[in-house]
Amino acid sequence: MRxxxxxxxxxxxxxxxxxxxxxxxxxxxxxxxxxxxxxxxLADWDDAPSVYTAKTTKLVLRRDRLAG
Known part of the structure; x- marks a missing residue:
């Protein structure tokens, strides 16, 4: 407490x-x-809503390259 x-x-x-x-x-x-x-x-981009609730230190999301 101090x-x-x-x-x-x-x-x-x-x-x-x-x-x-x-x-x-x-x-x-x-x-x-x-x-x-x-x-x-390490998780897929589409799983982001559920994996962000995981108790983890470093989350990395992977996704396919955006067309452009």
Whole structure:
């Protein structure tokens, strides 16, 4: 209770991953880091409504390439 009342500051906000994405992709490319290993659930795009309720750390949705 002391931590909650006096010692902790929680800041919540939207992350802006785009700012560091080029550096991250370069790291993955350069080092061969197995980025797929941080995925805890891989699901199809059409299943998104149900899989978003799963208690998981990192959800990745896959879908077919959009025509364009």
């Amino acid at each position: 931590m909650y009342a006096t010692d902790v500051t929680l800041r919540v906000g939207v992350s802006h991953a785009r700012a560091t994405l080029p550096e991250l992709l370069d790291f993955v490319h350069r080092t061969g880091f197995p980025a797929e290993r941080v995925t805890t659930l």
